[in-house]
Amino acid sequence: MSLALDCDRKWWHGGVIYQIYPLTFADGNGDGVGDLRGIIQRLDYLNDGDPDKTADLGVDAIWLSPVNQSPMVDNGYDISDYRDICPIFGTLAEFKELLEQCHIRGIRVIMDMVLNHTSNQHPWFIESSASRDNPKSDWYLWQDPGYKDGLPNNWLSYFGGSGWTFNEDRQQYYFHVFNENQPDLNWRNPEVKAAIYDMLRYWLDMGVDGFRLDASSVYSKDQYYRDNPVKFGATDKNAYYNQDHLYDKDLPDNHGIIREIRALMDEYEDRVLIGETFIDSRLYDSNSFYGVNNDELHLPFAFEFPFSPWYPGYLQREIEKKERITPAGAWPTYFLDNHDLPRHLSRWIECALCTNPTEIAKAAATLLLTVRGTPVLYYGQEIGMVDNQDIPPELQRDQAVVASPTGELPPNRDGSRTPMQWDASANAGFSFGKEVTPWLPVHANYQEVNVETTLKDDASILNFYRKLLYVRAQSEALRFGSWRTLIHYPYEHMAYMRETASEQVLILINFAYEKPLELDKPITKGGWTVLASNKWESGKTLALPENLQSFEIDVLRKA
Structure with missing residues (x-):
């Protein structure tokens, strides 16, 4: 049996976090692309700031997928300027306005921070790649040609193929866990650390309430660049999974980096540190990111729960496992969907007995909002959005996957990133009824599955979520x-x-x-x-x- 949280309660212990994918949440300027202005205009749907009203969802925080300056090859997860807002989303002044409007309503703002790598268009990389003897020459992971096909070692990219790309100017390879336009930073360089930590303080000083660290288990790499062992008999289509990643992820040094970031966060009051413990990390690995003395992540994201099949015994096993291994004084977190996964209704409706998506969605909502831990909702799951599986190739935006050199990855992630369905007007009200071409095609079911329509149906998924969220907010036991x-x-x-x-x-x-x-x-x-x-x-x-x-x-x- 787990213990109730009886002391040192923070807002995220009892709060609900709502993930927004800014490109497709709301388009405020009518150009077809989601932006900060659109989010500001939809804040009252999330939390109108009036505790006596129940028309809103009543969420406690929003987590924004990256809005920093970016060439958008990986839809914002390739940052070219950490200290500015990408013009596609708006301006820094609009971000500050979003912060202000959220705080007026009691909504915290969590930024997605991509610290493992930058864009290859970041000034740091441009300088680093120019020569071997410039001031930033050691800010990324550079190696001379090596023993096999000229590559330094056998490390792979999660997006397919080798993790090494050759640079003509330096006549060296640089390493990238993800796409070749996302070179990994050298976290062993103290100047890199200082620059990153100074940047984090910049946003915290502005009033940001926390960070979600992208791929937070891959910051540190083996200093000797040793080959990863190959798993015996492994035949996964994505070769990345055929290796034991002993030397390019989950290194002990990584925990030291997270502890330093947490210590920085602790200089500020009531700021939360969330981390994606990355791809194929096992639950006990994710659990280790709380730290020995709860001095690392406040909320480590693990993927076993959302990857569970729709079966009560399996889901309960994952809950019981997390209950057993979450350290005393630490706090679990749960989610069903995010920007990298197919939506849970699209996954679970395939199960043998799952013929009623409305009832499955309500059961899933109950599970997520009543287990012990902080729930994270992904935009649209509260109305029962499902994946759009009919996006033609010419309209796909997930270029990091589309451009995968070996085709080793599953279908791209665009299906779960389609525009939020607000009403039955043009493009589901994504651009406030304007006739524009949205960033991604709206799902064909938007005239029935949308906020405005489902609010009017007492038996809808949305109204069930609203009821559960209200009940949760009133119940000490549930929080x-x-x-x-x-x-x-x-x-x-x-x-x-x-x-x-x-x-x-x-x-x-x-x-x-x-x-x-x-x-x-x-x-x-x-x-x-x-x-x-x-x-x-x-x-x-x-x-x-x-x-x-x-x-x-x-x-x-x-x-």
């Missing part, structure tokens, strides 16, 4: 309480309790058709008040049901 399961190994339904000293909340989620409610641990049968349910009216007091109806969801408080 800070302990978690314990009432079923040892669930086959068809989950049942678990969230508890503090003064409140007990029971969650029942049926994953399939009508089933008897079977519990391994006895609890009081009667006197439960409905907080949220897709079968019972809120406020109703009832006994535990003998049978769970098809896809029944109940969030009940002990009266």
Whole structure:
């Protein structure tokens, strides 16, 4: 059984974070591309600042995918100026306005920080690549031609092929974990560290409330550039997974870098540090990023939970694992979707019994918003958005994948990055009803699946999310309480309790058709008040049901 969080509560412990992909969230200037002005104009949907109203979602923070200056080869994850805003999104003045408007509404702002690499158009790299003896010659990972096909070693790019690209001016190779236009910084160089840390202070001094660190487990590389071992018998289509990445990721030195960033963050009040622990890191690796003394990431992102199949036993196994290994005083975090993954409804609707996407979405929402930890929502999941799988090649924007030299990657990520569906007008209201060509094509279902339409339907996914978010905000147990399961190994339904000293909340989620409610641990049968349910009216007091109806969801408080 996990312990309730009884002390040192920070806003992110009980808060809900909402990820915005700025290119496709809202277009404020009518050019077809999402921007900061569009986000500002949609803030009241996220949180209008009035705790007595429930028309908004009531989220506590937004996480913005990168808005820094960028040539946009990897849609902003290739930064050419850390201290400025890319004109495609607006201006630095508009970013400051966004900060101000968010803070007025009680919304924190978390920036995505890409610190493993820069764009090859960043002035640092331009200078570094010009010669071997300039002041920034050692700011990136340069090596002479080596032993095999001229390459320095066997390190690979996650985007396919070798991780080494040859530079004619230096007559050397530079390393890149990702695309060749994203050269990796040399984190062993103290000048690089100083420049990065000074830049982070620049944004913190401006009032940014935290950072999400992109690919935060690959900063440090082996100083001897040793070959990675090849996994015995490995035959993955993406050759990256056929290596044991002993020397180009997850090095012990990496934790020292994260600790330094955390120490910098701790100089400021109430700032959160989130990290993507990258690609194929195992859960215990992600767990190690809390640090020995909880002095690294506040919230490490691990991918086992979103990659779980739609099966209660498997999902509960991942929750129990995280409950066991999260250090005392640390805090879990959960998400289902993000900008790199297919949306969860697109993944889970393929399961054998998953024929009703609305009920699956409500069950998934309940799970995400009632487990112990900080939930992260991805824009549009609250209305039931699914992947757009019909984007023709000429309209695809994920150039880092489209240009993969070996074609080793799965289909590109554009399908989960399509415009937010606001209403049934042109382009789903993405450009506020204007007839423009949006950054990516809007999903064909936008006339039925959109904010305006689903707000009017009491039984919609959006209204169920709004109800759960409101209930969560009012419940100490759901925000800070302990978690314990009432079923040892669930086959068809989950049942678990969230508890503090003064409140007990029971969650029942049926994953399939009508089933008897079977519990391994006895609890009081009667006197439960409905907080949220897709079968019972809120406020109703009832006994535990003998049978769970098809896809029944109940969030009940002990009266």
